[in-house]
Every structure is written in structure tokens, then in C-alpha cells.
Amino acid sequence: MYTQPYPDGGQGPTQKQNVPVANSLLVADCGAVFTKVSLFGLVEGQYRLMARGEAPTTLGSSQEDITIGVIQAINVIEFITGRRFVEDNRIIFPEQDDGNGVDAFIATMSAGGPLRVVVLGAVSSAFEGLASQAFSGLYAEMRSLAAPSHQATAVPSPVSVGAYTPSAGSAWTQERTSMEWERQLGEMRAFQPQAALIIGMADGQAGPTPLQEACHLLVNAAKEWNERRSSNGLENGTPKTFSVLYAGAPQYVEAVRQMLQGVAEVIRVDPLLSQAQLSMISMAVGTLHDRTVLQRLPGYDRLRSWSSASPLATATSLSSLVRFLAQHYAMNVTAVDVGGTTTTVMLAGEQGEFIPMVNSTVGVGQSIGEVLQRAGLQRITRWLPFSVTEEEIRQYVLNRMMHPQVLPASAREVQLSQAFAREAIALVLEAAKKQYAEWPESDLVLATGGVLSHAPRFGQVALMLLDALQPRGVTSLVLDRTMLISQLGAVATVAPITAVQVNENDAVSHRLGTCVIPFGDVQPGQLAVRVGVEYSNGRQLSVDVMAGSIEVIPLQTNEQALLTLFPAPTVDVGLGPGERARAAEEIDGGLIGLIIDARGRPLALPSDETERHARLMQWAQALGA
């Protein structure tokens, strides 16, 4: 596990001392689908969320300016508050005596898509893993292409059995090498990277050749692109150039620069050898994303001119807040953000552990097709309590891809969108668990993003989180109904008091409830756990929860209770099989109550369709979903 530094190199939001005095702030989050703007102001000496507005992000071909969407969202706030914040398409600064205008404006952005980075050179599987860890908390999409000479010398040729396949274990003849060159050029053509990371210490059998081949590949790809550049004004006029991070053998950096002259701008970073270099590479890639993606968005300069600080990537802002919460409350916090193009799962531990997983190609809007492609039809339909044809699913996916801003029109569409959200989260989590052997259980799960925040019922949110994350033991679920948490990290960089007060008062205020998730070997229908609840008013309750079911025990918001768990001998509630657990402190209630999820881990759904539908409906009913 590694810890990424804060983007400004500081210690996080709480340490920042530069606090401008602002009575009012407008905070915009420009997502891939929607732009959300919030107005914060002082109410009786405390910063509070006063209003929020939402409008589609304007990066479509008919409205190529991100500030149009921001202004439209601000217009909604003007409509609600009766105050004026925009005049002649400019924000009015500072706040006037009549209440019009604001003192500060801050923006976060996840629009614009990921930075596509190709990892080249002597790419072994270990280094590929390190590189993907370095990119995991950023809006970056990574592909790796190991140099043919590195593959030829690093991969031992196993004895070939059966039919001859040139790619598997055969000798590296000239023909195979040229086929590999063609394949890699094809991969570059299909992936269209904007940046490259070149790695390799030149101490292997192939010497510096992998570095040389990495340069050749970039030169050839640039040449090909310049010859046949895509139409529609995508990259009209200027020749193709890459941004290259060179993390290879230091003695060859000048040679690499010379080879890539006119094709790439080479930025030297420390050679990638171990986890120690990941933070630096993360920061360098983050800077490249700002420069190559965010700063090139139409309207960026205008947006930037409204604020004293540069717009921050939403994932960076979210990570600041999640780490702050983990340290402040001394607990493990998982944040889940499901957006139109990006799904983020971040885990921050009380000891400073941090696992960020941002997948910029998986979402429930434009990227919903990717979820279907990766998860497959069956994994999507297993969450639906009704039969559905492949054509209906595909039609739904295409409509979402083309109109990502559209809200579900029927209860059936709500369930379809939530099925995709479950699989988007699950895909990101699966990738995270492959990369990080240790994945601590969470004490708190924070949920945000349109499909979660706008879900019609709180029970639906709880089910999505429990199904997709499959937590164990005891955890609390919190919903960011106002979609503010991902903006608060950015707010904290200029106004930490505002961030803390709004966080306490408004943003993380939809506490869904505490969840107890027993797990172990027990047959459905048998007792999994007996739950003893002692309410703060002295009332006592004992509930038997059977394996395969979900129960909700009444425990409303602002209510507390002491909890005692008596698991069956083979069932674990976090202290070992059969070990009784009694909470040292009272647990808090929530909008749903105390949830006991005894469906088992891993969660197994009935294979029979009718039975599965019945079970899904039963679980939904238990949670009021």
C-alpha cells in the first residue's frame, strides 16, 4: 500500500494556512455529464450550503464551452435565491451590499476524459503493476507495450505443445519481431495515447535497446498519425506530439531526447525501480493531465480566470477529503463515486494508508457500454428482479451513451441504471484487489455520484453499496445526497473552515445507517446471528436474523443504541467465528435504520431466475428499496 502526496506537496487540507475571508463562495464541479454548482454562505456565523444548481456539462459539439454549463447551473441558483451572480456572462465579484455577487469561486473537474498513457521500454509485469499503481488515483488510462527486445530476452520460451502459434513461446525470429512491431503500431493507433512513460534500466540482456525501441515506436506512431490525421477537426493542423515521462536509465536521457526531437517533449523523472518513485510519477502524470486534458477544454481559460486557484481534478479533491476524514475520525473510510464516464473507489485508513482506484472508462453515462462489455450481460441482468432481453439492455445502453444526461423515465430504467452501477463499482473493486493484496474493511462508506445521490429511495443506495462492495463486519453507510463531498477537498485548499463546517452541517448528512454483515459457513434459513439492541431510552430488543436474509432494525437518525451480536458458531462478525461482539460505544441510527445483511459473503444469487427475482424483491422490500 502506498500513499500519494497531496497535489500541492503539502500535508492536506487541514494544514493549509492561507485562508481568504469569504462570506460567500460558488463551487462548481464540472462532471462528464452534469455541472453542479453550490453556493456556500455564512448563516449565524457558520458556513452552510445555501443552494445548488445543476445543468448539463457543455462540451458537446453544439456548445463547445465548459463555462456555458457553469453559468446555466448558476442561473438555477439565481432562480432559487433571487440573487444575481452573473452579469454579461461573467461572475460578479465580490459580494455586493444587496446580496448579489460572491466573494470566491472554486472549480473541480472530471470532464474531458482520461489522459491516455502508454508505458514503453523494458516493461516487466512487476513494473507494469507499479505503473498502474502510480496511475490508479488519477484520470488516466494506461496501456503497456513491452519493447520486442525486452520480451525476447526477458520471457523464457516455454516448450511449445500442440499447434504452432507465433505469439506463444516461439523463438524471436525476424518475422516475429516485425509482426510484433506491426501489432504495437496497431495498438498505438487504436489507443491514441497522449503521453508515454518510458521505463527500463538498461541492465538486462537487451541493454539499452528497449529504450531505443520505445523511441522508435513513438516516432513511427507520430509519423503515421501525421499522415492520416482524423477528420472533424480533432487535431486539425498541428503535428502530433507526445508528452514523455522518462523514468529509465539516467545515462540515456539525452539520447532519448535526441531521438524524440520534434515528436515529444521529454520530462525526466527518477528511474522507476520501486514503490518509492510512485508518488513522483503520480504527480507528474497529474500535471500532464492538467496540461494535456483540462487546460485544453474549451472555456478552461475563462473558468480559470474566475478563481484564484486552478481548477482541481475532482478525484484529487475527493482523495483529499477522504484522507482528511480517515485521519480526523481515526477510521477506515471508503468513498464510492459513480459518474457518467468515471467510477472511483478510494480507501483511506486511519494510519495514512491510501488506495485510490479511478477508472475513467467505466461509468453509467457515456462509458456504460464499457461496463456491459467488461462485465457481460449476465452479470448485469442478475441484479434485475424481472426478465429482460439482450436487445432491451443494448438499446438502454446506447440511449445512455448518446443521452447520458437523461434521468431514468420509469422504475424499470431506475433498476437498469442501478444494476450497471453495481457492476461499475464491482469492476473497479476487482481491479483494486488484484493490485493491492491487502484491502482493509471499512468503518464508513461514503457514496456519491448521480446514480447513487439521485436514487429515489435510500434503501436502493444501501443495496447497491452492499451488493457491489460486499463489506464484512460492521460499517456505516453515508450518502452525499447533495453531491458535495468531491468538491470539499478543493474548497479546503482555499477555505478550510468553510469545508469543515459545510461537511459537518450539510454534505455528509444523509446517514443511511449502521450495517452488520456477518459471514461464514451457514445454510440459508438457519440462524446466522442474534442481535441484541439496547436503545438509549432503556428499551431492549432481540432479533434473530437467518442466513440468506436482510433485516432492518428500527434505529432512526439521532437515535443511539448499544449492540450485542451473538453469531452462530460458524459465523464471523469481525472477531472470529462464533465470537460474541458487544459494541464499546453506542452506534448511531440513520435514515434506514440498523441493517443486518446476513446474505453471506461472497454474495451468491440463486441460479434459478424465478427464485432470484423473488429473492431480489424480498431484499429490496426489507430495505424499503
Added chain:
Amino acid sequence: MRRERWPDGYGVKAVPLVYPGQEVLPDQPVLRFPATKQTDTGSGEVVPAGLRGRVVEISPRGGVVIESPAALVQGVIGAGKQIAGILTLWREKAGKQQKIPAGAILVVPDQINFALLHRAMSSGVSGIVAGSISLRDLEGFLRVDLIQLLNCADVDLVQAHLPPLTLLFTEGLGAIAMSRQVTELLEHYQGSIALLCGATSVRHRIFPELVISLPAEETQQNWQSVQPEAVLVPGALVQIYEGEHRGTVGTIDYVFTYQQVFASGIHARAVRVALEDGTWLTVPIIYVKRLL
């Protein structure tokens, strides 16, 4: 507006036949591609401008960028390379088969089907602008997985492998006719040469479009360009593009201050739309797009 005249998918450099600053007419050749096995005409293929206007730039690959006062119809989904052709309205009459002119851009105001697409292609039609099409018919005709097509990174490469018929659907997938306003616009310019590009990419935010240069007589005196208005205010003519009333056109009658609850349980900002038949509909504000 400015558009680069470049029929996608050739993968070679073209020879421009015009120079920056030159005025061009829609049927005037502006590019020549060298002869290939595919074109096999001996002297190569000549590409007409498709637009009436002024050449402002020659792009590095040899494409000709033309500035032209024009009307633009943006589609929801499409496919195929950029082509120029004569706008021809398709009117199917009972018992009478309309002759389909070769090289034309056929306008089909309603839903189109697989059979008509094939008939059009075999008649030598260059492009089709239609209201909508079913998913099955479109995938069957293109012989591709549409989800993969829309997600593909290399737009040029994909277009090169599609059937030689450029498509644009104003309403997208389903069985919806194009709005009366769009049909009237296309009727008005019937017989004009237009430029049609079907390329659609969700990844690159590219949508299909039909560009029709305005005739000289329409742009001579006191002509001012009209940009589409996006703000949804009472009195705005809008089309509902999602939900059970998809395709319906009406006028915004009221913009709700508070969020409304809809059948799906979703809370959303809403507008009340007065329909042409005198009834009203309350729909999420996000379901409507402004026509006028």
C-alpha cells in the same frame, strides 16, 4: 461555419485543387485523390466542395477548409464518411415506387428500415438523412456492434470499414419521425447540394451532421447568422427527446421552481409543455431540447 472537406478513410494525402481565399461552389471539385485499386478510375477521384463559400485553409493532409453561411442539422447517431450530394426528399406513395437518384442524399422524414437502406445503397445513393431506425436494422446493415462503434478510439479506421452509404438519424434509435421543423427545413432546401458526415463517436464527442450552404439570394442583404438558443424559458418551442412522449413538440408554458417527482421516483427540475393539441405535459427539464 467552417468545415474541412475531407472524405474520411482514404489514408492518403490529397491534392487540393483550390487555394486559400478562393470562392468555391458546391459542385466545384476541390480535391483530387491519387488513383488506387479501390477507385480504379485511372486519374484518381475528384471530390466536390459540397459547400458554397471561401477556402480559408489547406490542412496538412491536404483537406480544404471552407467557410460558408450554412444551415446545420445535427443528428443523434450516424455512420459513414463525409459525402456531398443533392438533397432529395423521399415520398413513398402507395403502389408507386419512387426512383432513387444515384449520388443523392435521400431525406426520409420517418423511421427507415433495413430494406430501404439496401435499396438505396444498390441504387447508388450517397447518403440518407432519416428520422430514426431500429437498433436491429442499423446493426444488421452496418454489420457492426453499435456500442463498439460509438466507443472506438480511431474514428477514421472504423468509418473505412462501413458500407458505402453515409447515414444520419435526427432522432436516433427507435420509431420516431423527424420534427416538422427539420422536415420543413430540408424540404425548403430540396435540390441543393449538401455536405453529410455520419461519423459518430461518444468518446470524441463527434455527432453526425448535415451542412447546407445557404443560397446566395438568402445571404445577400442584411443577413445575420442565427445561433441555436439553448435557454429553456416560457414560450420556447421544444421537443421532448426521452421518455414515453419522445418526439413530441410543444411550447414551454411554465418552469417549476421546485423539483417535481416523476413516475420513476426521481426528483428533477421540470417544465410544463403545452402541446399543439391543447393538452399539457410535465416533464423533467432535462428531457427537452429547444427548437426555436
